[in-house]
Amino acid sequence: MSTTSRPSVFFDSSALFAGIVSADGAARSLLLLGEQSLITIIISEQVVAETERAIARKAPRAIALYREALRAADVRIARDPSIQEVEIHHDIVAHAADIPIVVAALEAGVEYLVTFNRRHLIDDPGAAQRSGLRIGAPRAALAWVRERLAQRDQQANP
Secondary structure (H helix, E strand, O other): OOOOOOOEEEEOHHHHHHHHHOOOOHHHHHHHHHHOOOOEEEEEHHHHHHHHHHHHHHOHHHHHHHHHHHHHOOOEEEOOOOHHHHHHOOOOOOOHHHHHHHHHHHHHOOOEEEOOOHHHHHOOHHHHHHHOOEEEOHHHHHHHHHHHHHHHHHHHOO
16 A cells, blocks of 8 residues: 555445444444545445435434435445446355445455455455455454554655
């Protein structure tokens, strides 16, 4: 990582939901780092839709907070991958429903996919290996981000 680059992360809907509805926690901390322009946060159109549905169902009063948090954290919204792009990567993860998320993260060029999806992503070591992405829960992603920011600071101030 160069002294000017920011760590980049891709939130799936489980991580984004947690960051919005939780007053604290690692997912919220990552959103706050995005607000401070210390990291780049990217989500896909699918993540937007899934998260809005989850918030409307579980915490409807948080919809306005959700939209403001996306603006405040300067979250970039990447396009969803095409059907052809998903088909090309059909074996990148075992669970077919997660393929568009992993492909969107790949296409966005992020370094880390942040998720709470243990069963299909975190606990499948092949998912990270096949995708070339770091994949982990918000706490692990936050530790990784802090490490990268410390490295960047050391490079800038030897």
